[in-house]
Amino acid sequence: MKLMWFHLMPYTRLPDDFRQRHNSVWVDIDRSLFDPTFAHRLYNEFMDELEYAGAAGFDAVCVNEHHANGYGLMPSPNLIASALARRTSDTVICVLGNSLALYNPPTRVAEEMAMIDCISGGRLIAGFPVGTPMDTCYAYGQNPSTLRARYLEAHDLIVEAWTRPEIFAFNGRYNQLRYVNIWPHPLQKPHPPIWIPGGGSVETWQWCAAMDYVYCYLSYFGYQAGRETMMGFWREMERLGKDRNPYRAGFLQFVGVAESREEAMRLYKEPAEYFYGRCLHVDSRYVNPPGYNSEATQRARVTSQVALASQRAQTFGGGATWEEILAKGFVIIGSPDEVAAQLKQVATDLNVGHLMLLLQFGNMSRDLAGYNTRIFAERVLPQLRGLFDDRWEDRWWPTPLPKAARVAPQPSFDREAAE
Amino acid sequence: MSGPAERTVLVNGERCRVWEKGSGAPIFYLAGFGGLPRWTPFLDRLAERHRVVAPSLPGFPGATGHDRLDSLIDWVVAALDLLEAAGLEVGDLIGASVGGTLAAEVAVMARRLVRRLVLVAPFGLYDKGSPPLDLWGQKPGALPGMISAKPEAFAAFTAPPEGIAPAEWSIQMNRANEAAARLLWPLSDTRLERRLHRIRCATLVVWGAADRVLSPSYAERFAARITGKTRTTIIPGAGHLADFDAPEAVAEAVLSALAPGEC
Numbered sequence: 094m095k096l097m098w099f100h101l102m103p104y105t106r107l108p109d110d111f112r113q114r115h116n117s118v119w120v121d122i123d124r125s126l127f128d129p130t131f132a133h134r135l136y137n138e139f140m141d142e143l144e145y146a147g148a149a150g151f152d153a154v155c156v157n158e159h160h161a162n163g164y165g166l167m168p169s170p171n172l173i174a175s176a177l178a179r180r181t182s183d184t185v186i187c188v189l190g191n192s193l194a195l196y197n198p199p200t201r202v203a204e205e206m207a208m209i210d211c212i213s214g215g216r217l218i219a220g221f222p223v224g225t226p227m228d229t230c231y232a233y234g235q236n237p238s239t240l241r242a243r244y245l246e247a248h249d250l251i252v253e254a255w256t257r258p259e260i261f262a263f264n265g266r267y268n269q270l271r272y273v274n275i276w277p278h279p280l281q282k283p284h285p286p287i288w289i290p291g292g293g294s295v296e297t298w299q300w301c302a303a304m305d306y307v308y309c310y311l312s313y314f315g316y317q318a319g320r321e322t323m324m325g326f327w328r329e330m331e332r333l334g335k336d337r338n339p340y341r342a343g344f345l346q347f348v349g350v351a352e353s354r355e356e357a358m359r360l361y362k363e364p365a366e367y368f369y370g371r372c373l374h375v376d377s378r379y380v381n382p383p384g385y386n387s388e389a390t391q392r393a394r395v396t397s398q399v400a401l402a403s404q405r406a407q408t409f410g411g412g413a414t415w416e417e418i419l420a421k422g423f424v425i426i427g428s429p430d431e432v433a434a435q436l437k438q439v440a441t442d443l444n445v446g447h448l449m450l451l452l453q454f455g456n457m458s459r460d461l462a463g464y465n466t467r468i469f470a471e472r473v474l475p476q477l478r479g480l481f482d483d484r485w486e487d488r489w490w491p492t493p494l495p496k497a498a499r500v501a502p503q504p505s506f507d508r509e510a511a512e
Numbered sequence: 513m514s515g516p517a518e519r520t521v522l523v524n525g526e527r528c529r530v531w532e533k534g535s536g537a538p539i540f541y542l543a544g545f546g547g548l549p550r551w552t553p554f555l556d557r558l559a560e561r562h563r564v565v566a567p568s569l570p571g572f573p574g575a576t577g578h579d580r581l582d583s584l585i586d587w588v589v590a591a592l593d594l595l596e597a598a599g600l601e602v603g604d605l606i607g608a609s610v611g612g613t614l615a616a617e618v619a620v621m622a623r624r625l626v627r628r629l630v631l632v633a634p635f636g637l638y639d640k641g642s643p644p645l646d647l648w649g650q651k652p653g654a655l656p657g658m659i660s661a662k663p664e665a666f667a668a669f670t671a672p673p674e675g676i677a678p679a680e681w682s683i684q685m686n687r688a689n690e691a692a693a694r695l696l697w698p699l700s701d702t703r704l705e706r707r708l709h710r711i712r713c714a715t716l717v718v719w720g721a722a723d724r725v726l727s728p729s730y731a732e733r734f735a736a737r738i739t740g741k742t743r744t745t746i747i748p749g750a751g752h753l754a755d756f757d758a759p760e761a762v763a764e765a766v767l768s769a770l771a772p773g774e775c
Contacts, residue, residue, distance in 0.1 A: 230697075231649065238694035239582065266582060378649045384690035391683050 094440060094480035095487065097187060098146035098466065099155040099345060099449040102139050102166040102173075105456035106131060107371045112412065117376035118163040119227040132166070138459040139166075143177055145463060146452070147184035149470035153218065155187040155449055157290075157311075159225075160232035164372035171205045178213035179502050185491050186213055189290050189309065189449075190220020194240050195233050198268055199247035200275055203254040207279040214500070215280040215493035220309070221248055222290045227375065230382045238384035243267050255284040286489045288343060293322040294390045298329045301341075307447065307489045309343035313373065315422035316439040319344060323443040339446035340487040346439060347424040347451045350432045350468050357426045360461060362415050365424045367455035370412030424454070429472035436477060446481050516551050516559075521567065521597035523590050529574025530567040530598045534559030539770060540600050541565065542591070544609025544632070544753050545647065545659055545725075547572030547688045549670050554759035561767060567598040569611065571691025573684060578691035584702055587695055588617045592625075600625060604770050608632035608755055609659075609725075610692045613702060616734075620710045628774070629715045630766050631734060632754050633726055635696055636704030642727040644700040648693050661722045661751035669756065700726075708737035715742045716769040718762055720750030743769065 107126065108114065115123050143154045156173045159165030167173055174188045186209065191202045210217040223229070223244050230237045246265045253263070253273070260274040279285055288307040291297040301308040308326060312319040323344065327337060335341070347368075349361030418424050425435050440448055452469055453462035493499065516531035531551060539562045541555060547568055558564045570590055571578025581587050591614040595605070605626045607615020612634025619626040635644065645658060660666035672681035696702070715738050719731040728746055735742045745765045750757040768774070 234698045236694060236697040237648070238579070238690045238697070242579075378651055381652075382648050383686050383693050388683055388687070391686065392679075394679075 094477050094482065095152040095340075095447045095490065096474050096477060097153040097155050097185075097343075097447060097449045098143070098151040099157075099189075099451050100139055100143055100453055101157065101159075101164055101451065102136075103164040103368065103372055103455060104132075104166060105135065105367075105458075107163055107367070107456075111371040112374050115374070117379065118372055118374045119159075120161050120231045120376065120379045122161060122163045126163070135166070139453070140173065140176060140180070141459060142453055142462045142466065143173070144180045146466050146470070147177070147181035149466060150474060151184060151450075151470065153185035153187045154181065155189050157189045157220070158192055158222070158228070160228045162227070162232075164368070171209060174209050174217070175205075175212060178209050178216070181213075182499075182501060183216075183496070185216050185218060187218040187288070187449075188220050189218070189288060189311075190222050192224030192229055192233075192244075193221055193247035193251065194235055194243035195224065195229060196247065198270055199250050200254050200270065200273060202247070203251040203275050204277075206285060207255070207275060207277045210279040210281055210285050211277050213493070214498070215285075216491050217279070217281070217285040218288055218491060219285040220288045220290055221251075226382050226385045227379045230385060231379045236384075237382035239267070240385065241387065252284065252287075255279055280494065281492055286491060288489070290343075293325060294387070295325075295329060295393060296387060296389060298326050299333065302330060302333045302335050305488075307341060307343055309345070309447070309449070311345040311449070313345075313347075313369075313423070315424070316344070316346060316443060317422045320443060323445065327444055337444060338485045338488075339440070339444045339481050340485060340489055342443070342445045343447035343449055344439070344443055344445040345449040345451065346436070347454050348432060348436070348465070348469065348473075349424055349426045349452075350429055350465060350473055352428065352468070354427045354431060357428070361424065361426055361457075361465075364455035364457040364461070365418050366412070366415055369418055369423065369455075372455060373412060429468060430476075432469070433473045433476035436473070437480065440477070440480060446485065446487060448477075516555075516564075516566070521594065523570060523575075523593045523597065524577050524580050526570060526577030526580070527575065528568050528570065528577070528594055528597075530565065531574075532563065532565045534561070534563050536562045537770075537772070538563045538565055538599070538603050539766075540567070540595055540598065540603055540605045542567070542569060542595075542605070542607040542611030542615050543572065544611050544755075545688075545692055546670060546685065546753075547574070549573050549685070550673065552669075552756060552759065554755040554763055557759055557763035558766065562770070565598050565600075567594045569594065569614065569691070571694070572688045576687075578687070578694055581694065584617070584695075587614060588621055591615075591618055592622060595625070602627055604628045604630070606630040606632065606766065607634060609752060610635060610695065612636075613695070613704065616704055616708070616711065617702075619713060619715075620704075620707045623710065623712060626713050628770055629711065629713050629740075630718065630769060631715065632718045632762065633720060633723055633730075633752055634734070635700045635726065636702045637730055637733050638699055638701035638705075639727070639730065639733065642729055645725040646698075647700075647725065648689070648697065658724050659752045661720065661749060661757045666753070666756065705733075705737060708734065709739050711738045712740045714769070714774070715740050716765065717742060717744045718754055718765055719744070719746050720752060720754035720757060721746050721748050722750060722757075723752045723754070725752035
């Protein structure tokens with residue numbers, strides 16, 4: 094079992110009346126709400142939290158990419174990941190990931206991820222999402238009708254750039270390069286593990302199976318809502334003759350843990366309501382551009398979780414209530430033993446070996462995020478570690494250099510040695 | 513009104529429907545946003561005096577293959593292939609909305625093919641003082657009211673025809689929407705402005721006065737740049753799909769512009 098600490102980096106000062114006064118947290122979020130001086134503090138606190146999680150014993154720290162988004166302040170997760178590569182020593186760095194069609198040429202992703210892999214000594218997981226409609230089609234102006242084909246071509250180009258021994262020309266449908274020759278190369282061979290965060294489309298599952306990639310379902314709506322998707326994934330794996338190795342899958346879960354359930358209820362109510370109320374306030378205009386979902390997916394009637402949230406908001410006129418957040422398991426709340434028992438059940442039930450935990454969410458302060466992280470690391474994590482490992486091997490985990498071969502940051506110099 | 517005759521032609525190996533009705537001098541018609549889910553009163557009116565030929569562009573109702581087209585040149589060549597396969601040798605061409613963009617490009621690229629041209633609220637130019645509406649950034653259900661001044665009639669026009677499951681029909685309508693996006697995303701600026709001077713044939717520019725997608729001020733931008741003899745007609749009360757909203761008035765303007773001897 095791998096326990097991974099995931100940061101979305103939400104802006105924590107969206108006003109109380111954000112839902113009433115503002116159109117959307119994404120794409121056309123009000124520019125005047127952003128205070129760069131406050132962001133200076135926020136970024137540094139968030140990076141403290143990630144570094145602390147890495148040191149506290151989490152198997153990985155995770156970052157991701159969003160654009161023009163009030164709950165995701167990482168247009169470039171690679172910037173944060175490169176800082177983490179220096180400031181952490183053993184934890185895996187999971188970039189989940191880069192929206193491949195947004196990089197021109199996509200060899201930029203191959204280069205930056207190779208840099209992070211080299212700096213970190215081979216600790217990188219390379220996540221390749223298509224990206225949401227809000228990020229890709231509206232904030233970045235990509236054509237929804239060509240987005241997926243561009244994504245798949247970019248993937249091919251990046252993997253070839255990482256693995257082919259010779260300099261080559263790439264004559265793709267959307268990318269033409271005379272000289273593909275990235276420097277540096279990734280440290281991990283043949284390349285860092287590739288993970289695919291996706292919605293619930295059968296085509297993505299089939300592709301992950303064919304390529305032997307990890308499929309990640311990053312649900313904001315907890316294990317109950319995610320259950321159907323993960324069951325569908327495993328049914329498809331079985332149909333394709335793949336084993337039930339839980340490390341084929343990743344799943345995201347919000348967690349708030351404290352000494353007692355009562356204390357947890359008191360501490361995490363506000364940040365949870367902030368996230369489900371303000372952060373998921375997305376205008377329905379931006380969730381479903383034509384062509385973003387394939388016709389096969391439309392036929393399967395898969396609706397993305399953001400579209401669901403947006404439709405839901407239109408229907409109910411507000412975010413989820415605290416009662417609903419608890420009852421539907423959007424956030425797992427409780428004492429260390431209660432949380433451990435629930436997460437064990439989630440992991441077993443969904444058959445997920447990579448559990449990504451959102452222990453900072455909404456407007457949670459640095460201190461509260463630190464508390465949630467510490468108590469989880471000390472009293473929940475030991476109860477979960479080892480799950481699945483008697484039967485299954487994680488073939489999709491980074492293989493860093495041996496610790497003795499890795500270089501630690503050392504920003505001081507020995508004059509005598511130089512002379 | 514009786515329906516058109518239907519046949520199929522191939523463009524890039526993909527099937528494209530061609531509807532045809534009436535007799536007389538031929539008029540070719542490229543439909544606008546959403547394509548032709550049904551035959552229209554406007555086309556019926558033209559068919560009283562002409563042989564009206566309406567081929568479906570790739571991705572629009574009755575035709576597939578939009579996903580093979582990556583660039584503007586791919587689209588223009590597909591439109592040329594389609595029109596020629598549908599029987600255009602030298603003739604009169606009408607294009608509305610999305611179809612108007614490609615009709616203009618055809619007149620730019622294949623001057624000798626188009627004798628007279630009618631453009632009904634075509635896309636392709638960009639006025640930053642009055643940018644085109646973001647067709648793909650509207651609330652669910654808001655689009656009919658944006659593109660037609662008769663949203664209820666338009667909803668009936670685009671409702672599932674008999675014999676097609678509503679879910680499958682909605683995929684086809686979404687495909688037409690995607691095809692338009694594929695050509696025009698994100699700003700509907702195809703840089704047509706740089707090429708309009710090559711249109712030397714007689715041209716009628718028609719615009720709905722109540723067009724909420726492209727302001728009627730675009731009519732003058734087109735007229736000023738086309739070098740052929742150009743007339744402009746603004747149709748009161750009509751929205752973006754002016755020939756749908758005001759079939760009689762638009763047909764009258766078109767029939768008069770395409771009358772024998774007019775050039």
